Amino acid sequence: MISTINGTVRSIHSDRLIIEVGGVGLSISVNAATSAGVTMGSQVQLFTSLVVREDSLTLFGFLSDEARSLFELVQTVSGIGPKVALSILGALTPEDLTRAIATQDVASIERVPGIGRKGAQRMILELQGKLNDLSTGATYSGHVAQWRENLTGALVSLGFSPKDSDSAISAVLSGLAANGQDPSTMALGDLLKAALANGKSRRG
Incomplete structure (x- = not known):
């Protein structure tokens, strides 16, 4: 499994980055927040998650290990796939998402495109109690609504x-x-x- 990538930013798009590693350009799927956090020609480390489908292999990249961990955790919620999970991490920082789940802040999560109120409530219900596995969730895991x-x-x-x-x-x-x-x-x-x-x- 590819956990991290260190390389040079060769191309920046709202939904992907081209990172050159050892002379090879890798296409990494990202959200707009991640794209905004890098500059052309700079050296960058991305924390990655490989999503395997029957007809594709997609590498998703994040600027922090916490974001990558949340991306993978959010996909355990029924009805949420990698694209929606990526959108969630683009709209909310890892800290904000963790806080929203721990304090059952439905309003913050439902604002994410593609989630809606029922999706936000389902996410909170299914992820409550799982935050202790995430370092970013340690601050909020003891908070009860x-x-x-x-x-x-x-x-x-x-x-x-x-x-x-x-x-x-x-x-x-x-x-x-x-x-x-x-x-x-x-x-x-x-x-x-x-x-x-x-x-x-x-x-x-």
Whole structure:
């Protein structure tokens, strides 16, 4: 696997760079943010991810290891492929994307072309808890959205164990994501009612 490329920038386009390495020009797919971060004729190091398809091999490049790691992580979300993942990293810095996922900031993610509200909610739901694997996520991995903290406290006070509370809240999040709803905009009472209903069905 090709993890990094060090070479000279020979051509700059909004969606790709030509990097000369040992006399060979390599075409690297990038986003506009990466293109804007390099200059013609300069030496550059790109952190790369090779995407293999039945009819193609595409090398994607990033200016930081964090961006490359997030690019690969985002593709684990159902419905998100490399092109959309690249677009996400072009619209949001690794720090901003990590913060948005950790704090469940749907509004920041849904602004990315091709994502939409449901896609942003699905991304947050599926990537919550996976940020500890990323160095850029260390600052934000302990941050919990205020609504979730309040809801957990309410459930525990009603006799739910922390494990049951987490299961009930995860079920609520799945239902909200399916309906395109943002939990941060809902009243605690409505969230609690939904969580209690899920908890009751799970307990039988």
